[in-house]
Amino acid sequence: MKGVDMATDVLVSGQPGSGGSGATPPRAFLDVRDLRIHFPTDDGLVKAVDGLSFSLDRGKTLGIVGESGSGKSVTSLGILGLHRLGGTRVSGEVWLDGEELIGASAERVRSLRGQRMAMIFQDPLTAMHPYFTVGAQIVEAYRVHNKVSKKAARQHAIDMLGRVGIPQPARRVDDYPHQFSGGMRQRAMIAMALVNNPELLIADEPTTALDVTVQAQILDLIRDLQEEFQSAVIMITHDLGVVAELADDILVMYGGKSVEYGTAETIFRRPEHPYAWGLLGSMPRVDREVRDRLIPVKGTPPSLINLPSGCSFHPRCPYVGLDGIPCRTEIPTLAEGSDHGVACHIPPAKRQRIFSEDIAPAL
Amino acid sequence: MINFILRRVVTSVVLLIIISVVTFGVFFMVPKLAGTNPAELYVGKSATPADVAATARKLGLDQPIYVQYGRFVKGIFVGREFASGTNVNHCPAPCFGYSFRNDRPVWPTLIDRLPVTISLAVGAAVIWLLGGVLAGVISALRRGSILDRTMMIIALAGVSLPIYFTGLLAQLWFVHDLHWFKGGEYINFADDPFGWANKLFLGWVTLALLYAATYARLTRAQMLETASEDYIRTARAKGLRERSVIGKHAMRSVLTPIVTVFGLDLGQLLGGAILTESVFGLPGIGRLSIDAVSTKDLPVVLGVTLFGALFIVIANFLVDIFYAVIDPRVRIS
Ligand SMILES: Nc1ncnc2c1ncn2[C@@H]1O[C@H](COP(=O)(O)OP(=O)(O)OP(=O)(O)O)[C@@H](O)[C@H]1O
Ligand code: SF4
Ligand SMILES: [Mg+2]
Numbered sequence: 001m002k003g004v005d006m007a008t009d010v011l012v013s014g015q016p017g018s019g020g021s022g023a024t025p026p027r028a029f030l031d032v033r034d035l036r037i038h039f040p041t042d043d044g045l046v047k048a049v050d051g052l053s054f055s056l057d058r059g060k061t062l063g064i065v066g067e068s069g070s071g072k073s074v075t076s077l078g079i080l081g082l083h084r085l086g087g088t089r090v091s092g093e094v095w096l097d098g099e100e101l102i103g104a105s106a107e108r109v110r111s112l113r114g115q116r117m118a119m120i121f122q123d124p125l126t127a128m129h130p131y132f133t134v135g136a137q138i139v140e141a142y143r144v145h146n147k148v149s150k151k152a153a154r155q156h157a158i159d160m161l162g163r164v165g166i167p168q169p170a171r172r173v174d175d176y177p178h179q180f181s182g183g184m185r186q187r188a189m190i191a192m193a194l195v196n197n198p199e200l201l202i203a204d205e206p207t208t209a210l211d212v213t214v215q216a217q218i219l220d221l222i223r224d225l226q227e228e229f230q231s232a233v234i235m236i237t238h239d240l241g242v243v244a245e246l247a248d249d250i251l252v253m254y255g256g257k258s259v260e261y262g263t264a265e266t267i268f269r270r271p272e273h274p275y276a277w278g279l280l281g282s283m284p285r286v287d288r289e290v291r292d293r294l295i296p297v298k299g300t301p302p303s304l305i306n307l308p309s310g311c312s313f314h315p316r317c318p319y320v321g322l323d324g325i326p327c328r329t330e331i332p333t334l335a336e337g338s339d340h341g342v343a344c345h346i347p348p349a350k351r352q353r354i355f356s357e358d359i360a361p362a363l
Numbered sequence: 364m365i366n367f368i369l370r371r372v373v374t375s376v377v378l379l380i381i382i383s384v385v386t387f388g389v390f391f392m393v394p395k396l397a398g399t400n401p402a403e404l405y406v407g408k409s410a411t412p413a414d415v416a417a418t419a420r421k422l423g424l425d426q427p428i429y430v431q432y433g434r435f436v437k438g439i440f441v442g443r444e445f446a447s448g449t450n451v452n453h454c455p456a457p458c459f460g461y462s463f464r465n466d467r468p469v470w471p472t473l474i475d476r477l478p479v480t481i482s483l484a485v486g487a488a489v490i491w492l493l494g495g496v497l498a499g500v501i502s503a504l505r506r507g508s509i510l511d512r513t514m515m516i517i518a519l520a521g522v523s524l525p526i527y528f529t530g531l532l533a534q535l536w537f538v539h540d541l542h543w544f545k546g547g548e549y550i551n552f553a554d555d556p557f558g559w560a561n562k563l564f565l566g567w568v569t570l571a572l573l574y575a576a577t578y579a580r581l582t583r584a585q586m587l588e589t590a591s592e593d594y595i596r597t598a599r600a601k602g603l604r605e606r607s608v609i610g611k612h613a614m615r616s617v618l619t620p621i622v623t624v625f626g627l628d629l630g631q632l633l634g635g636a637i638l639t640e641s642v643f644g645l646p647g648i649g650r651l652s653i654d655a656v657s658t659k660d661l662p663v664v665l666g667v668t669l670f671g672a673l674f675i676v677i678a679n680f681l682v683d684i685f686y687a688v689i690d691p692r693v694r695i696s
Pocket of ligand 3: 072073074205
């Protein structure tokens with residue numbers, strides 16, 4: 001079976017055997033099925049997310065990895081239902097604890113947003129309102145979902161700020177975001193996201209804007225808070241290093257699609273997709289010369305309006321057409337039923353051999 | 364914050380001093396350079412040179428310009444005397460001199476006219492602020508709709524049509540043809556509030572239209588820009604209702620530049636008020652200044668100009684303070 005539709009129907013899901021578009025509530029806490037998010041623009045239809053599926057249990061962390069423009073942020077906003085305004089076309093299913101959200105009313109999704117599912121944004125400088133104090137913004141996030149007095153909410157905000165490691169929280173609560181340093185601001189964002197103990201936390205590149213030491217602190221903080229609240233966490237990044245320690249599962253995105261999906265162990269030990277190999281090669285490593293580090297995958301990200309035919313990675317893939325595989329004409333699908341999905345035409349045995357013989361020694 | 368206010372007070376005062384020197388120079392030096400003696404403007408062309416000289420002496424116009432300026436400033440703060448022979452006129456502070464035309468002191472004349480101009484300005488300001496901002500917000504939220512386009516076309520017409528045109532047209536239709544509003548004399552608010560509003564209404568709308576259009580366009584652009592800000596997305600991600608996302612988070616950012624522009628416009632409103640007052644026959648400061656200019660009544664012209672400058676400086680001062688209150692980033696730096 002070939003073609004666009006089939007390609008995305010087959011997926012790796014948290015519950016074996018349920019792949020497809022049936023409306024049966026899933027067992028996993030979060031289950032995303034065949035999510036598509038398309039933006040009609042003057043230049044054409046931007047297919048930012050095109051047939052994405054994954055699932056996640058409480059207390060677990062999913063790392064979504066992909067280069068800039070692969071659709072990571074659009075995916076997370078889609079889960080939170082933040083694409084409803086404007087002409088954006090969203091389809092597929094997002095199940096949160098047995099409740100489907102894409103078809104739910106805007107008001108229902110709003111009431112869950114910030115309450116049961118929350119998000120930490122990419123850039124803490126622009127993600128907080130410059131004209132309101134940090135405290136006021138946290139208080140607001142708390143009070144919209146809880147009937148408490150202003151005073152109690154303020155105390156809760158101070159507690160949260162203290163919990164995310166902001167010194168003198170009772171004083172800093174009345175500061176404006178621009179009075180915080182970058183790392184402190186990101187901590188405040190985290191305090192705001194966690195103020196209602198959300199069961200699903202999406203962290204969209206929470207550390208890209210920060211320097212390395214602060215990065216490590218923020219990641220530790222998210223991990224500690226996750227343990228405390230048993231939240232499901234989606235950690236979005238273009239840096240495999242970030243998810244190496246944190247993630248239980250990893251999903252590799254390319255051009256709005258999932259190209260490889262499996263446990264972190266699998267993706268790091270025996271990745272099978274040529275794009276994932278490229279990402280691993282671009283990962284900074286302590287034991288390597290600085291000069292050799294961070295070789296990004298060669299070539300430019302694909303246009304989301306006119307995706308390359310067949311496998312959208314083919315213009316950049318060193319293995320394109322290997323042994324006559326139909327890379328340019330047929331869209332590869334993630335393997336069915338297994339716990340390791342790879343969207344590549346190279347036969348699995350061959351992929352594993354290429355990795356262990358050619359790729360791994362060079363890493 | 365106190366420091367900030369003090370700094371602004373000092374700059375405002377310095378600014379006023381400079382403006383007063385310049386305007387004084389312009390009104391009392393320029394006629395001299397052009398070959399006319401200001402005293403001649405007072406007594407008229409038919410007067411004898413002796414009359415002119417006596418008048419110049421009485422008004423102090425025979426003194427060097429800096430002495431004249433000194434006396435003028437003294438008059439404003441403590442009052443001054445005008446003497447001709449044994450006849451001494453005391454002009455109490457704030458003294459801006461006497462009208463060349465009717466010998467009335469300038470200050471009380473200004474004060475008499477002030478309520479009319481303020482009634483016109485405040486009414487118009489309320490209408491254009493509410494109307495303009497509301498239209499801008501609706502336009503932005505319904506971007507691309509027929510409502511949006513209609514309002515933006517009206518806005519475009521509003522900024523490009525001169526007050527003479529819209530004012531006279533409104534006068535013609537609503538007063539002469541439809542009789543919705545009464546013509547005739549200005550009515551004091553205290554005497555008859557409805558008559559007052561009735562007389563002022565078309566003036567309000569005409570003047571407001573000029574500004575409302577600008578505000579609608581500014582608000583719309585600002586709203587569209589703000590709507591794509593990250594912190595608006597954050598507000599939605601928190602689960603806030605759309606009402607607070609737009610009404611609180613977006614509006615807060617939209618209003619900041621609007622307030623700045625509003626302050627500046629309030630200061631310069633006198634310009635628009637002059638035209639509106641003459642079109643609708645309202646006896647305000649604008650009309651006073653037109654009459655004074657056409658009769659070369661220098662003290663009144665000077666008084667009105669300084670009064671206008673005071674208005675602008677105070678408005679700017681208030682805007683700066685208000686800006687510091689609403690934008691924490693200004694206050695801290
Ligand atoms: N509202 C929109 N209208 C049109 N195109 C959009 C819109 N939002 C996002 N896109 C496009 O969708 C694509 C995916 O964007 P997204 O922000 O999800 O990338 P990302 O994976 O998060 O990248 P980064 O690592 O840079 O954050 C981009 O090409 C972007 O231009
Ligand atoms: S399908 Fe072909 S082009 Fe795509 S990743 Fe596999 S080998 Fe490369
Ligand atoms: Mg992103």
